[in-house]
Amino acid sequence: MKEDTHLNSMFAKFKILQRPYANGLQQVLGPYQMSEAQWGLIRYISEVGPATNSEIALYWSVEKPSVTALAQKLIDQHLIYVVYGTDKRKKVMHLTEEGIVKYQQLKKVVHAFQASLLVDITEEECEVVEKVLEKLQQNFRK
Template identity: 40%
Template sequence: MYPFFSKVAFTHRIYNNQLQEELLPFGISVTQWALIRYLKNNGPATFSDVADYWQVEKPAITPIAQKLAAREMISILSGEDKRQKIMYLSEKGEALHKTIMEATEPFLEELMEGISQEERDAVAIVLEKLIMNLKRRG
């Protein structure tokens, strides 16, 4: 069973390294890209929303968001409760998302080469079950 987890960890590590190379021309990190994707897919979100989703502490989101805000990729506004900060994807962020999606499509297609849709679906189901089991453990 342990080789399974080693392969998941190794796949994650090598994927992130290669994705970072793909993102270099855009001057954006993998985690910054993840936040842009999160906001694109889920809409405006608080720091807590993202931290809960990523299973990290809320302060871990702050430097990522601040760097993107400094580049005007996202806006950070106060919520009804002034202590609550809400992140929004800006027009500039929307444009960058579209550009990066188009630029990384060949990379992602290459990674999926030789993997059938049935195999992709099966792996997605297994990983989703693994995530649920991990979350249940706390």
């Protein structure tokens, strides 16, 4: 175990990076009338597959009403649609054709933004950070 100062420094750096990353991402998404959260939902559905509000809420560690409000905005924009499961309370979100096109469009600009942040960072360094973050996620779920 590292000294307390190193641990505090690591978590402080995570916190300090969060806001500039979110602000930069919002600048990239803004011209497309898309918020960071909306992008996250579209990305999840595209990359993981159709999902319920409960599944997204659990994955993001947020309350279900937050996802419901977000989903409604995307429904209003014709980017997602909902199919009722066998239980009428279970609503599964899917991307519309327009949502798929929007995802493909935004994926390019988001990846370009992220690549600009990874200048001088090796693939190995990225893998180490991913492993640490995965372990932190697991520890939060315990």
